[in-house]
Amino acid sequence: MSRLPNHPQTGIRAALMAAALLTVSPAAFAQVPSPAQAAPKLEKLADFPHQVTGVTVAEDGRVFVNFPRWTEDSPVSVAELTKAGTLKPYPSDEWNAWRNARKDKMDASQHWVCVQSVVADGRGHVWVLDAAAPAQSLLVPKGAKLVRIDLATNQIGQTIAFDETAAPQGSYLNDVRFSPDGRHAFITDSGAKGALLVVDLESGKAQRVLDGHPSTQVEKGVEVKADGQVLRRPDGRGVEFSADGIALSKDGQYLYWQAIKGKTLYRVATEKLIGSGLKGEDVSGAVEPFGENGVADGLLIGRESGAMYVTAPEEDAVKRRDLSAGPSGKPEILVKDERLRWPDTFSEAPDGSVYVTTSRIQDSAFFKPDAPASLPTQLWRISFGE
Numbered sequence: 407m408s409r410l411p412n413h414p415q416t417g418i419r420a421a422l423m424a425a426a427l428l429t430v431s432p433a434a435f436a437q438v439p440s441p442a443q444a445a446p447k448l449e450k451l452a453d454f455p456h457q458v459t460g461v462t463v464a465e466d467g468r469v470f471v472n473f474p475r476w477t478e479d480s481p482v483s484v485a486e487l488t489k490a491g492t493l494k495p496y497p498s499d500e501w502n503a504w505r506n507a508r509k510d511k512m513d514a515s516q517h518w519v520c521v522q523s524v525v526a527d528g529r530g531h532v533w534v535l536d537a538a539a540p541a542q543s544l545l546v547p548k549g550a551k552l553v554r555i556d557l558a559t560n561q562i563g564q565t566i567a568f569d570e571t572a573a574p575q576g577s578y579l580n581d582v583r584f585s586p587d588g589r590h591a592f593i594t595d596s597g598a599k600g601a602l603l604v605v606d607l608e609s610g611k612a613q614r615v616l617d618g619h620p621s622t623q624v625e626k627g628v629e630v631k632a633d634g635q636v637l638r639r640p641d642g643r644g645v646e647f648s649a650d651g652i653a654l655s656k657d658g659q660y661l662y663w664q665a666i667k668g669k670t671l672y673r674v675a676t677e678k679l680i681g682s683g684l685k686g687e688d689v690s691g692a693v694e695p696f697g698e699n700g701v702a703d704g705l706l707i708g709r710e711s712g713a714m715y716v717t718a719p720e721e722d723a724v725k726r727r728d729l730s731a732g733p734s735g736k737p738e739i740l741v742k743d744e745r746l747r748w749p750d751t752f753s754e755a756p757d758g759s760v761y762v763t764t765s766r767i768q769d770s771a772f773f774k775p776d777a778p779a780s781l782p783t784q785l786w787r788i789s790f791g792e
Contacts, residue, residue, distance in 0.1 A: 483518035514549035600648025632768035
């Protein structure tokens with residue numbers, strides 16, 4: 407989204423202790439009642455001085471966030487948000503030691519290059535999806551990867567590297583979901599040519615599917631707005647993100663996705679993806695349009711309710727959709743607040759509350775050249791108490 411100069415910084419610990427790196431509400435780690443029919447409550451949990459995208463809450467309640475290198479050479483890529491209200495580089499300082507300015511001297515396969523997503527799988531692991539394309543530009547060779555970190559030891563347990571067949575130049579691996587049996591991963595590519603990736607986690611085999619298919623591309627005629635105006639870069643280009651938001655049905659039988667520059671939600675049976683798709687066969691005939699969400703970024707399907715949560719960046723809102731209503735169902739506003747500037751990524755906590763980041767994309771240097779390279783962003787929680 408921008409090509410601003412890098413701002414390398416040295417010393418992760420020093421950077422994290424720099425002035426006002428993070429402020430966290432004491433409510434961030436408080437217990438929240440299980441979801442009910444009461445009106446949802448929106449709480450700001452943390453302020454970050456860098457542009458955040460991903461958040462995940464593990465089954466033990468630990469919270470992790472990530473900061474992609476979009477308009478700055480961020481001093482930390484993946485961090486645990488501690489109960490003390492600080493960011494701890496995760497799983498180590500060394501994995502967070504990458505600097506764009508030193509890329510010719512560092513091993514991209516052993517460092518976080520441009521992390522877009524962190525997702526806990528409910529099986530004792532946090533997975534990190536590294537798009538490895540700083541500024542969403544050129545992909546750093548050997549940098550695109552999916553990495554499993556074991557929560558019990560905080561050690562790397564598995565690294566799945568994506569070659570140029572799975573992640574060619576121009577790709578930007580965006581978000582990931584895991585099958586209920588823990589054997590497969592599904593990834594969206596929101597880059598120049600949208601696609602999905604199907605990954606066999608045991609063998610590490612990755613297959614690119616629906617590459618260039620209309621369901622994974624930007625939708626012609628759609629213009630993404632912010633503050634009531636069409637969002638454009640200084641050169642006149644608008645928002646051009648392909649397949650982005652992704653969600654897995656409660657029973658794991660359907661995978662849903664959509665482009666940010668798009669209104670239509672699509673789905674496909676996961677048995678097709680892990681069967682024909684993983685074999686490299688065409689699965690386009692199994693894709694179904696599933697109504698419209700409008701412009702959306704993050705998607706999440708609740709573990710208990712089976713409802714779909716949808717971010718609505720044009721409206722500073724989070725919506726909820728009853729999937730049981732089928733393609734004719736419509737997302738309805740759950741919470742709306744002017745502070746929800748580009749709600750980005752969801753995670754559902756063990757107590758049923760929903761965490762969401764605000765990445766403020768419309769305020770970034772991609773679209774506002776006078777914006778600071780280091781853009782302050784936030785983490786929020788929607789709880790459903792009485």
